[in-house]
């Protein structure tokens with residue numbers, strides 16, 4: 034189908050007044066979209082008719098986009114780096130844990146504003162499978178809110194309230210798989226051939242066995258293997274057996290998912306966390322991750338967003354080795370996602386704490402390239418998943434050490450091995466010498482739960498602030514994980530819930546603690562609530578210390594996402610020293626011993642106002658954010 038036919042097809046369904054704007058966006062993005070789709074699906078007999086229908090459906094979604102969102106699209110298209118500011122701050126929570134339901138989340142907007150949050154990632158809130166559903170990651174309908182969390186009207190009200198508060202709502206878009214009770218799965222079970230073709234189904238074990246030779250396993254303990262007996266054969270299911278992978282080689286899957294995403298965008302979702310993006314395309318003889326076609330699918334989705342809803346951001350969740358990450362952010366001439374999780378940076382910061390050395394962390398930073406304009410990393414300390422160690426294999430082995438032994442040691446350390454301050458759990462390892470992942474809340478992993486003395490509590494608090502300090506100063510969109518701002522510790526209650534008991538990720542998925550929330554201002558001289566630091570609760574201590582970091586970050590343009598960053602190689606191994614721009618340096622001590630660093634010139638610590646020059650000594654786990662002068 035020639036290019037102008039595609040454009041005409043879409044313009045035909047738009048009202049007159051939207052056509053000039055649409056024509057402009059099509060001129061910029063349609064050639065790319067056509068090339069990508071022809072590459073992926075051009076071999077299909079009905080390709081032209083399919084493309085025709087796709088363009089008509091995109092046109093209808095464009096026409097249906099509310100005027101307020103269209104106006105926001107225009108503002109953002111005129112300033113495509115709007116999300117790179119040092120004033121952007123993310124917060125991530127489960128709806129049920131943070132607010133009970135969507136209305137309860139709306140009631141917490143003032144709290145989010147108090148912290149300066151401008152981006153709220155609510156973990157899955159669409160209708161999920163009954164019973165086990167991987168915390169909502171097994172979606173039954175992309176068009177309905179999970180009834181226990183509210184209604185579609187509640188979602189519309191929440192997006193409007195958040196928008197008015199200057200907070201962008203981020204929703205998971207779980208595009209790799211659907212629940213085994215999604216309408217497509219139900220129809221496939223009833224024998225519908227078109228529905229069956231949405232999945233990857235094999236009549237016997239021949240192909241599954243061939244694929245398994247080179248596939249990895251995400252949940253080796255609780256969901257071994259990548260195929261599930263269903264539909265009279267074997268269905269591809271990378272994650273839990275009730276999460277059926279979609280067949281992106283089928284153009285109908287692509288068209289249906291693109292439309293589902295835009296329908297959500299038209300409800301006011303401003304950022305999509307594209308779950309499990311690495312797994313979208315399967316190829317025999319490989320681990321079926323990070324395949325070129327997976328990137329082409331994401332680039333095609335990006336072109337569609339740039340045509341229909343250019344104010345929307347795509348965020349890649351690809352928990353893959355550092356060298357595979359940059360591709361998800363595309364390049365200047367092949368745009369892909371706007372944001373990608375830097376899981377290597379996150380995992381390496383915990384590894385550095387456990388080793389009291391920064392060699393692997395530095396290697397990760399050296400392997401982190403500069404990014405195309407209007408794209409950035411997502412930095413974080415903890416999230417709802419495990420800290421996956423496997424992404425660090427290259428960096429942990431770079432200096433000739435045995436990467437597996439090193440990562441397995443970290444895994445034991447955070448599971449509370451002898452001599453460790455951490456309380457956590459090793460995730461999914463079938464072998465005590467293997468490294469898979471670690472679970473636990475940030476506070477518990479950093480030692481707050483085991484701390485028996487004031488001094489130990491102080492060290493745990495410093496470790497937490499150190500990791501937050503790195504996430505906030507690295508140059509990224511930082512996202513706080515609910516409860517970490519109040520130093521919430523592990524939640525062991527999952528062990529008594531049969532549907533969660535075998536998945537220790539629930540350790541770090543607690544209910545928001547209102548008691549800690551009420552304590553957060555205690556003893557804060559600024560609120561006049563008390564008289565100094567004495568006797569402050571851990572929650573108040575954490576909240577106020579973190580707020581100091583958040584406030585300082587907001588004041589310093591050098592901390593904007595893409596301001597240049599360099600690693601200072603002359604810092605001792607226990608320390609990490611990074612410059613941001615010409616006038617900003619962060620010094621972080623990852624060890625339990627004091628560390629020294631020789632500064633050139635005079636610097637002011639923007640956290641406590643102290644003036645420093647010459648040799649500085651950092652106390653155990655201490656940090657400085659220094660501005661020249």
Ligand code: OTU
Pocket residue numbers: 167168170207251272308309310311350351352417418419421470
């Ligand atoms: C994602 O996770 C989600 O964040 C998990 O909560 C879901 O269980 C999963 O998808 C299925 O929807 O590999 O890149 O190791 O890091 O499952 C996708 C555990 C993933 C997670 C892993 C992850």
